[in-house]
Amino acid sequence: MYSRAYKSLVSLPPLLWVGIFLLLPYALMFVHSFWMVRDGFIVHHWNLDNYAALFTKPVYLQVLLRTMRIAASVTLCSLLLGYPLAYYLSFHAGTRKELLYQLVIVPLWVSYLVRGYAWKTILGSTGVLNGFLQYAHITHAPVGFLLYSPFAVVLMLTHIYTPFVFLPIYAALETIPRPLLEASQDLGATPGKTFRRIILPLSMPGLLAGATFAFVLSLGDFLAPLLVGGASGTMIANVVQSLFGAAYDWPLGAAVSVCILMLTLALLFFTETFEKRWSFK
Amino acid sequence: MSASVANGSHVNVAAGGTLLEVRSVAKKFGAATVLKNISLDIAAGEFLTLLGESGSGKTTLLRLIAGFEAPTSGEIWMSGQRLDTLPPYRRPVNTVFQHYALFPHMSVQENVAYGLHVKGTAAGEATSRAEEALRMVKMHEFAGARPAKLSGGQQQRVALARALVNRPQLLLLDEPLSALDANLRKQMQSELKSLQRELGITFLFVTHDQEEAMALSDRIALLRGGALEQIASPREIYGHPATAYAAQFIGQTNLLHADVRGGWAVCGALRWPTGEADGPAIFSLRPEVIACARGDEASAGAVAFRGVVRQQLFGGANETLEIACGPEQILRVRIPAAEPLSGEHTFTFFPADAIRVRA
Known part of the structure; x- marks a missing residue:
C-alpha cells in the first residue's frame, strides 16, 4: 500500500497538466462564448447572441453539415479500406504479416503537411493524375473537381486516417481466439456466416474505436480543407480559425467551438456505451 | 507389418458396421511428419479413444477428421462418403474443443442453438432442441447466461450440448476434460460415458490420460510418434500389451x-x-x-x-x-x-x- 502523501504526489503532475492545458482553456473558451465584440474590443457583456447567430445565419449550419458529411464520408471510406486490410493481415497474411503491418504504419511517420502537398501535386490541374488522364486520352482537358473540392478533402483525410482505423480493428481481430472460428465451421457455418456471426460482432469494439477516430479527427481537421479543399471544401475548423484570426470575433469563434466540442463529446459518449455493449469479457 | 494388427484378438463393440474409415492417412507439416500412414476403423456406436503423449499425432488425427487440416496422403471415409475432401462445415461430425471455444458474445442458449441456426433450422425447433440439449447436460437453468459467467465444468457441459444438439453421427472430443480438476473430471467421465450409451452416438475421444482412456473406451488406439502402436480394448491392451511402450504407457509394469x-x-x-x-x-x-x-x-x-x-x-x-x-x-x-x-x-x-x- 502506498501512503496518501505518495499518491497525491504522483497524481499531481497529470492533474496539473490536465487542469492547465485542458480544463482552463476550455473554461476560458466557454466563458468567451457568452461575451461580445464591440468597436473591435471584446466586452464582458453576458449574452446569448453568439449562439443565436449560429442557428439563424445559415452559413454556420451549412458548413457544420458539410463538415459532418465529409467526416462521415471519410469514416466510411477508411472503414471500407481499413477493415479488409486488417482482416487480410490478421487471417491470411501468414509470414508476411509483420512486413505488411510495418507498411501500414510507415505513412504515419511522414508529416501530415508533406502528404497534403503530395495530394496537391497529384490532383492539381497540371498535376500527375490529370497529366496521365490526358496522356491516356481519357480526358482532353484537366478535370477540375479533383482538387479544391470536398472530394479532395475526403480523399486526403481518408489517406491520413485509414491507419488509425486499421489499428484498432487489427488489434480486435488479433484477439479473437482462432478456435472460435473452427467451432463455428464445425457447427456448420460457412465462412461467410462465420464472418457475419462471429468475426464481425467480436471485432465491433475495434471497428467502433476506429470509426470514432476517423470521424472525430476529420470533424476537427482544418489543414486538409486549407490545402486541398478550396472554397467548396471549407470545414467548420476553418470557420473557427478565421473567426479567431482575421475576423477577430473570439466570442462567436468560441461559441462555434463549444458546439463542436459538445458534438464530439456526445459522439464519444454514444460510441462508449455502444462499445460496452459489444464487449463480453 | 502395421502395428494396428498387433494383437489378433477380436473386440466386440456396440452393434453396427463401420462408421468411419481412416485409410493410410499421413500428415506432414513442412518437413515434420506428424502422422505416418495411419489406418483405423471406427464402428458405429463405439467409444474409441486416441491415446498418446503430446506430439504423438492424436490431436492432428482428430483435426483431420473434423476438417481443420487436410491429409498429405490417404483418405477418410464415413458411411460410404468421402470425408477428407469436404470443408468442415459440410461434415456430419461435431467437435468438443479442448478449451470449449464457446462464443463469448452469445448466451448459453444462443451458443447451443448456433449450429441449428446456421443450418437454417426453424427458430421454434432450434429453441426447443437447444433447450432439450441443455436439459440433457443439466445446464438449462443457465440458458440466459454468458459463457464468461460459467465455471470450467459448466462451460464443458455447454460445449457438449452445443455439439450434441446437431445430432452428429460422430462426436470428436479433444481432451475435453483436461482443464478440469480431478474430482470434477471423474464425475464428467462417468456422465460422458452414460451420455454416450444413452444417445448411441459414436465418440472419438482424444486424451493423454491412460486412466481416463481405460475407464471410458470400448477400444483404445495408442499412438506413438505419429504411428499406431496398438489398437485394442482396454482389457486386451492392459492384459496383453503388444509392445514394451504400450505396456509402460498403459498402467505400470516391470x-x-x-x-x-x-x-x-x-x-x-x-x-x-x-x-x-x-x-x-x-x-x-x-x-x-x-x-x-x-x-x-x-x-x-x-x-x-x-x-x-x-x-x-x-x-x-x-x-x-x-x-x-x-x-x-x-x-x-x-x-x-x-x-x-x-x-x-x-x-x-x-x-x-x-x-x-x-x-
Missing part, C-alpha cells in the same frame, strides 16, 4: 529383458518357464501379478524368488513395494494393504503372467 534358452527365460534373479523361442526377449510383468508369499506356502505352478523390500508406498487399498532381487534389479510389486514390511521376503508369480512384448 519390463524384464530376459534371455530365453531351452524353454526357460532368465532375467537376473528371475527364472521361469516359457514357450518362446531361444534368444533375447522382453517380458512385461505387471506389479499386481507378483504376490508376497508370507510363510512358506507357494501355489502350484508359481515361480518364487527372493527380494529385499526397499520402499513401501501405502495407497489405501493396496501397497506398492519396490523390491531389490539382485544387484541391479528392482521390481515394483503391488499387494493388498498390509502392515509395514521390511527385509527379505519370498515373492511369487505365474509364468503365464509374464507377457512377451516387442521392443
Whole structure:
C-alpha cells in the first residue's frame, strides 16, 4: 500500500497538466462564448447572441453539415479500406504479416503537411493524375473537381486516417481466439456466416474505436480543407480559425467551438456505451 | 507389418458396421511428419479413444477428421462418403474443443442453438432442441447466461450440448476434460460415458490420460510418434500389451529383458518357464501379478524368488513395494494393504503372467 502523501504526489503532475492545458482553456473558451465584440474590443457583456447567430445565419449550419458529411464520408471510406486490410493481415497474411503491418504504419511517420502537398501535386490541374488522364486520352482537358473540392478533402483525410482505423480493428481481430472460428465451421457455418456471426460482432469494439477516430479527427481537421479543399471544401475548423484570426470575433469563434466540442463529446459518449455493449469479457 | 494388427484378438463393440474409415492417412507439416500412414476403423456406436503423449499425432488425427487440416496422403471415409475432401462445415461430425471455444458474445442458449441456426433450422425447433440439449447436460437453468459467467465444468457441459444438439453421427472430443480438476473430471467421465450409451452416438475421444482412456473406451488406439502402436480394448491392451511402450504407457509394469534358452527365460534373479523361442526377449510383468508369499506356502505352478523390500508406498487399498532381487534389479510389486514390511521376503508369480512384448 502506498501512503496518501505518495499518491497525491504522483497524481499531481497529470492533474496539473490536465487542469492547465485542458480544463482552463476550455473554461476560458466557454466563458468567451457568452461575451461580445464591440468597436473591435471584446466586452464582458453576458449574452446569448453568439449562439443565436449560429442557428439563424445559415452559413454556420451549412458548413457544420458539410463538415459532418465529409467526416462521415471519410469514416466510411477508411472503414471500407481499413477493415479488409486488417482482416487480410490478421487471417491470411501468414509470414508476411509483420512486413505488411510495418507498411501500414510507415505513412504515419511522414508529416501530415508533406502528404497534403503530395495530394496537391497529384490532383492539381497540371498535376500527375490529370497529366496521365490526358496522356491516356481519357480526358482532353484537366478535370477540375479533383482538387479544391470536398472530394479532395475526403480523399486526403481518408489517406491520413485509414491507419488509425486499421489499428484498432487489427488489434480486435488479433484477439479473437482462432478456435472460435473452427467451432463455428464445425457447427456448420460457412465462412461467410462465420464472418457475419462471429468475426464481425467480436471485432465491433475495434471497428467502433476506429470509426470514432476517423470521424472525430476529420470533424476537427482544418489543414486538409486549407490545402486541398478550396472554397467548396471549407470545414467548420476553418470557420473557427478565421473567426479567431482575421475576423477577430473570439466570442462567436468560441461559441462555434463549444458546439463542436459538445458534438464530439456526445459522439464519444454514444460510441462508449455502444462499445460496452459489444464487449463480453 | 502395421502395428494396428498387433494383437489378433477380436473386440466386440456396440452393434453396427463401420462408421468411419481412416485409410493410410499421413500428415506432414513442412518437413515434420506428424502422422505416418495411419489406418483405423471406427464402428458405429463405439467409444474409441486416441491415446498418446503430446506430439504423438492424436490431436492432428482428430483435426483431420473434423476438417481443420487436410491429409498429405490417404483418405477418410464415413458411411460410404468421402470425408477428407469436404470443408468442415459440410461434415456430419461435431467437435468438443479442448478449451470449449464457446462464443463469448452469445448466451448459453444462443451458443447451443448456433449450429441449428446456421443450418437454417426453424427458430421454434432450434429453441426447443437447444433447450432439450441443455436439459440433457443439466445446464438449462443457465440458458440466459454468458459463457464468461460459467465455471470450467459448466462451460464443458455447454460445449457438449452445443455439439450434441446437431445430432452428429460422430462426436470428436479433444481432451475435453483436461482443464478440469480431478474430482470434477471423474464425475464428467462417468456422465460422458452414460451420455454416450444413452444417445448411441459414436465418440472419438482424444486424451493423454491412460486412466481416463481405460475407464471410458470400448477400444483404445495408442499412438506413438505419429504411428499406431496398438489398437485394442482396454482389457486386451492392459492384459496383453503388444509392445514394451504400450505396456509402460498403459498402467505400470516391470519390463524384464530376459534371455530365453531351452524353454526357460532368465532375467537376473528371475527364472521361469516359457514357450518362446531361444534368444533375447522382453517380458512385461505387471506389479499386481507378483504376490508376497508370507510363510512358506507357494501355489502350484508359481515361480518364487527372493527380494529385499526397499520402499513401501501405502495407497489405501493396496501397497506398492519396490523390491531389490539382485544387484541391479528392482521390481515394483503391488499387494493388498498390509502392515509395514521390511527385509527379505519370498515373492511369487505365474509364468503365464509374464507377457512377451516387442521392443
